[in-house]
Amino acid sequence: MIGAALGAASAQKVETPVAIGIAVAQTSNVALFGQEQVAGAKLAEKLINARGGIGGTPIRLVYQDAAGDENSAINAFQNLITKERVVGIVGPTLSQQAFAADPIAERARIPVLGPSNTAKGIPQIGNYIARVSAPVTVIAPAALKQALKIDPKIKRVAVMYAQNDAFSVSETGIFQDTIKAQGLTVATVQKSQTTDTDFTTQVTAVLNAKADLVVISALAADGGNIIKQLRQLSYKGLIVGGNGFNTTNLFPVCQKDCDGLLVAQAYSPLQSSATNQVFVKEYRALYKKDPPQFAAQAYAGVQVFADALRVIDRKKKLAQWDLGDLRTELNKQILAGKYNTPLGELRFDKEGEINQKEFFVAQVKMKDAKNGSFVFVK
Numbered sequence: 001m002i003g004a005a006l007g008a009a010s011a012q013k014v015e016t017p018v019a020i021g022i023a024v025a026q027t028s029n030v031a032l033f034g035q036e037q038v039a040g041a042k043l044a045e046k047l048i049n050a051r052g053g054i055g056g057t058p059i060r061l062v063y064q065d066a067a068g069d070e071n072s073a074i075n076a077f078q079n080l081i082t083k084e085r086v087v088g089i090v091g092p093t094l095s096q097q098a099f100a101a102d103p104i105a106e107r108a109r110i111p112v113l114g115p116s117n118t119a120k121g122i123p124q125i126g127n128y129i130a131r132v133s134a135p136v137t138v139i140a141p142a143a144l145k146q147a148l149k150i151d152p153k154i155k156r157v158a159v160m161y162a163q164n165d166a167f168s169v170s171e172t173g174i175f176q177d178t179i180k181a182q183g184l185t186v187a188t189v190q191k192s193q194t195t196d197t198d199f200t201t202q203v204t205a206v207l208n209a210k211a212d213l214v215v216i217s218a219l220a221a222d223g224g225n226i227i228k229q230l231r232q233l234s235y236k237g238l239i240v241g242g243n244g245f246n247t248t249n250l251f252p253v254c255q256k257d258c259d260g261l262l263v264a265q266a267y268s269p270l271q272s273s274a275t276n277q278v279f280v281k282e283y284r285a286l287y288k289k290d291p292p293q294f295a296a297q298a299y300a301g302v303q304v305f306a307d308a309l310r311v312i313d314r315k316k317k318l319a320q321w322d323l324g325d326l327r328t329e330l331n332k333q334i335l336a337g338k339y340n341t342p343l344g345e346l347r348f349d350k351e352g353e354i355n356q357k358e359f360f361v362a363q364v365k366m367k368d369a370k371n372g373s374f375v376f377v378k
């Protein structure tokens with residue numbers, strides 16, 4: 001088909017099974033998050049198809065590795081849009097990548113659900129861009145407030161962040177505003193790169209600032225090393241990590257030094273809805289562990305696409321749609337619907353921002369050097 005190579009959606013029928021693109025990090029350091037996203041998406045595909053797919057038509061997830069950089073995300077999006085002719089895309093993993101790749105989908109009029117992009121401004125990239133990942137503005141303050149509950153004497157807070165990552169820059173802004181709003185002092189602000197491995201300069205500055213709390217916005221590999229080096233240089237106080245710390249894949253990096261770390265959560269396996277409890281049971285059966293936040297969000301992304309497609313399919317069978325028209329209708333339906341997901345009940349505002357009700361905080365408890373868990377404290 002010559003038309004397929006052009007990627008022009010016009011006059012192309014929707015193929016079945018219905019293809020949904022998954023463009024997350026399957027390689028690079030960012031795969032520390034992406035692996036969990038793939039696990040969540042796979043389970044969604046399995047359960048949705050086991051329940052009859054979209055009115056009898058199965059879905060088919062098409063994976064394109066978006067790795068950890070902007071160009072890989074752009075290539076993954078382009079392949080999914082023009083070669084794979086997906087109806088929509090769940091991805092990419094980082095906000096830094098979303099700011100580069102989402103405009104491609106916007107121009108091609110393909111709905112995108114960000115599964116983990118939490119920086120400010122993501123849904124505002126375009127009409128076709130929404131997210132199932134609650135933004136830093138609503139998530140970040142929770143862990144900080146929990147730290148103050150554990151240690152009400154905290155006064156001086158050291159802030160560290162990865163300056164080459166859009167999400168980390170966005171998150172640290174919210175952390176710093178919250179610190180000031182709580183009447184605390186920002187004792188020092190230390191910057192690093194996500195590719196750094198030696199944080200001696202920054203950690204020394206934190207110690208010199210006599211901080212009694214350290215708040216870090218970074219990704220998992222660099223962030224884990226920051227924690228390790230803080231403890232190696234004898235920092236004794238509490239540490240709050242942002243969204244980049246929300247994976248057990250962090251544990252092999254900071255090992256026993258991860259112990260005590262506080263991280264806010266947009267998901268909890270303990271959330272009591274029937275939908276979540278089924279999800280937890282199925283996730284445990286498949287992977288022999290509790291579902292982490294990034295898996296639950298990716299699952300929710302696939303589910304939102306399937307739920308919205310089901311509404312459309314009831315009006316006119318998906319196979320009879322023109323692909324371009326279906327993508328536009330799907331985008332409209334995503335924003336109109338209400339979804340019972342493992343994250344709780346979700347809706348979107350008219351810009352595609354998620355409206356989610358429940359948030360949690362967990363504290364890391366290490367059992368030995370490499371194994372530990374997130375213990376929910378709120």
Ligand code: MET
Binds near residue numbers: 093118166
């Ligand atoms: N929340 C991050 C972002 O928006 C991605 C996952 S955790 C580093 O970039």
